Amino acid sequence: MTFLEPMAWALAVSLALVVLLHLLKRRRRRVPVSSLVLWERFLQDTRASHPFQRLRHSWLLVLQLLALTVLVMGLARPARTSVSPPAPLRVLILDASASMRASDVAPSRFEQARARALRLVAEAAPEEELAVIRAGARPELVQTPTRDHAGVRRVLETLEASDEPGRLLPALRLAEALVRHQPEARLELFTDGTAGDWEEGYARALPLTEHRVGTAGHNLGVVACEARVDPEPPHPVRVVARLSAFSDRALSGVVELRAGPEVVERRPVVLQAGESVSVSFFVPEARPGLWELVVETRDDLEADNRVWLAVSPPRPVRVLLVSPGNVFLERALRSLPRAQCRVAAGIPADLGEVDVLVLDRVTVAGPLPVPVLAWASWPWEPTDRTKWVDSATPVLDWDPAHPVLRHVRLDDVHAARVEVRSPPPGAEVLAECGEGPMLLAGERGGQRFVWAGFSPLDSDWPLRVSFPIFVANAVEWLAAASATKATVRAGEPVVLRWTRPGSVVRVTGPDQRSWSWRVEAAGDRAVFEGTERCGVYRFEAGGETWEACVNLLNEEESNLRARRPALGALAEARSAGGTAVHVRREYWAVLATAFLLLSLTEWWWYHRRSV
Structure with a gap:
């Protein structure tokens, strides 16, 4: 006592x-x-x-x-003070975000966290169960609860930090689910404290002990970058990047832009503590291929010192108009500067060469695998939530904030025969008349669509200036969904659209790792989620090749300073041997x-x- x-x-x-x-x-x-x-x-x-x-x-x-x-x-x-037996279960959570690759502590924050976790495993009692969670952009239970401590050590030795942004809250929720019915279990979190999704109250309610690694760190990194290609020949390119200094002292370096193997320009930069600057490069003519923006400096994080960009002139949008005949709609589509319009009497079986499908008074049997602009044609399964109005109907209200209705006025538009529908899940109302919604837009089945409850031939809209503007906005909005992004951030999925059934998609990462899978049905949108490393990923399917650039571009990960004080340990203090716990009872x-x-x-x- x-x-x-x-x-x-x-x-x-x-x-x-x-x-x-x-x-x-x-x-x-x-x-x-x-x-x-x-x-x-x-x-x-x-x-x-x-x-x-x-x-x-x-x-x-x-x-x-x-x-x-x-x-x-x-x-x-x-x-x-008494000695209690070891906890029946201990869950080890390792932060594997990009900031854990910082070298402010040798050899890196992640290696230091791994060493502490291995030391904890070595001190664990033989009857104690251990589990391991890797906390990246998505939590991953890499080791289920087991008493095989040698196997746990092997799992820890194979783990690596990624270039993804950190998300600790989903990992904590996964760990909580493991220990929910075991009141004596404990959580051991190894992190640098830079995660932006931390909830202090939730963490303190858990049986959690935090092991903090890393120091303040000094980092000069690229937090935003974009290459803008002019659609008009000779397609000049402007590359704009924003650099930030996360340090308590001034940092300097050289920013270099490369177009393939050729160096376009080098520019020295000096940033004061906490300062951000924008750097702009102008190239009078586009050189299709992979470009790089490199920051040559000495700091504690390399993942944000290099940005890859896929630069190419804008590709024309392939538009297919299916209609029994509509001269107004055909002229509006053919007038688009970046569109290649074809006309057909029916919907073809293979839509692999179509970016946007335009339907006018066409009966559709079911969902379509491409973005659709439908006039008096419901592009999904038939429903009974519809009503026809066979009289002159004006547009009473519309949403000018939606991209499809940008610079579009509908106050002088009337339809002689219109269908009104309640918006299905995933859709929003763009315009409505006195009877209900007559213009919808949204996404269903992974595809965007714009639906009008009337045909242009049954209205006076083609006689208004707003009609070609609406068609251009709709095609641009729909085409943005059908095109695969050439640049994504680390941790974000790359969505590909391969329409040929049976095609095998092969992916090669920047570290020469490879993945492959088969597309089962036409129009399937293949999703690749393995973008853990920054660099260039090469895709191959059906004789076609394509490249995607993955960059960090995350201000939270570039800022190596901890955003909160370290969470104190529990009232229970670990003994020197680590196999038991000294518990103080008052x-x-x-x-x-x-x-x-x-x-x-x-x-x-x-x-x-x-x-």
């Missing part, structure tokens, strides 16, 4: 004060009585010359001394309850005697 506040025992002198109060003579009040015979024994004390009286037995005194003793012991905070709450009960008893006894 130990006392955490031993100085509180000085208050024990109050026990003597209570006894002294009981020894003092009480001052008597003079009262006239008929005889002093019965009071003679009590008058002997008052005739004594000294102020104290003989101590008599009193239950009030006993109760008061006991209550005061219990109070003093409670203020001294008695506690007992008893002040029990003593406080006893003091309250004794005080109530003393009060009851005093009033009982008085009555």
